[in-house]
Amino acid sequence: TGVRIGEAMTMDDLLAEYDAVFLGTGAGVEATMNVPGEDLKHVYRSTDFLVRANLPLEALPPERRDRPYVGRRVAIIGGGDTAVDCARSSIRLGAEDVRIVYRRSEAEMPGNPVERGICVEEGVQIDYLAAPVEFIGDEEGKVVAMKVVRMALGEPDKSGRRRPVPIEGSEYTVPVDAVVLAIGYWPDPSLGEKTKNLATHKWGLIQVDPETGATSLPGVFAGGDNTHGPDLVITAIAAAHRAARSMDAYLRNGNKT
Template identity: 55%
Template sequence: LYGIPNFKLPKDIVQAVIGDLERAGVLFITNTRIGESKTIDKLFEDGHQAVFVGVGTLVDAKMDVPGIDLPGVFQATEFLIRANVDPDYLPPDVSSKPEVGRRVAVIGGGDTASDCLRSALRLGAEEVTCLYRRTEAEMPGGKKDRELAREEGAKYRFLTQPIRYIAGPNGRVSAVECLQCELGELDDSGRRRPIPIEDSNFTVEADTVILALGYWPDPIIGDTTPNLETHKWGLIVADPDTGATSRPGIFAGGDAVTGPDLVATAMIAGRKAAT
């Protein structure tokens, strides 16, 4: 939640809602990882009659690309949190704003990529470019977010597949080596598969690279909750109208069920489960 930029979701609104819930009697217990600190079955043993799982999708998807560990290459979550959260709320080792330099490349095509583009511009980057391996028609992110990013100065390069992150003389990333792509047949997502074109290599200069490749659910809840049905990707199987899962008393909704989606969609799922 706190990785969502303030220009999309001001955190004073979040804090106000949390305050309203606390005054209504909701107790927030933080620093507790369900499946590790305490299992769902233990919650039932403690006397709870129902459990709603709304943990979202927290694990950054990654690419096995040479140079991914270079300084200046960020996962989207870390970048967005450091770029948008008040440093006083962050651990000392990640409390400083990212130094993005003049040129930033964002890899990905969803709403998170748009958030990264706009956040990089607010940090002072002069050239911010989104690299996406399909065409704009196949991008999963919202059209409105792309329009706003373009209005603020972001650019897009389509049919572009990164294959290597290149270090400069100081050891920090300085460029992205890419291949041009063409579209083939439909894949499992219903979109045309990007096919890299042999010997079409080119480079995009970048002082910072941000990987906005999507998110996966943390598998720990499925792994530690017997008979809770999940998809092969780890998403929880739940009734879309009630939130009921394969385990009596366990309900789920939001990104943990649908994959990455809107805050409003998750709120609707919670309301359905509550009624």
């Protein structure tokens, strides 16, 4: 435990000790927006925000034993269940004006519609077809507003959902006291970057044979969120079962696929 592949040891080190390796590293790196002002004070990542908002303070590390500052106006960026959780937590922390900002329409929103309905009943506003392009700070480095652009839906992307396209000249500014980024998770890209000949897709997803879980490296298999992005636990379990059968066949066949 506590070992990072590519730093403390390499994939070659593992393969020198084991005949087969399974990579089940998940998708634990929070996505970023890469817009100006993302590093301002009171712009939070969803995991840190939810942990500090909901866990007993005594359960947190000493340096994190405080609740997130939300002020009166909070914007949650994203459209999944995590965004809804962040919005409802903001209300419980005392925020009065809480809005979810989502770049597509309600029809494309990936979160649970029942949870979303409860969220709205609690007073959360949802701004559809909108996306932040800049977070604006004051002289103390605290976020005080965000610049937003309206979006229109274009042709479907690879996910099958219509691609959001910015509408030129539609920018407007929304005052905020805090922002929470709840825009998804991706695998740690450093695994692919530091492992020679391990083929990866965009965002660090590991390329695998969908039937066997085999990667581009002989003897190395992978499955779960690190191959297709965040999904259900049962999906990861199924991928692990497939890979386990393939690894068994690989070993029984004299380390041949």
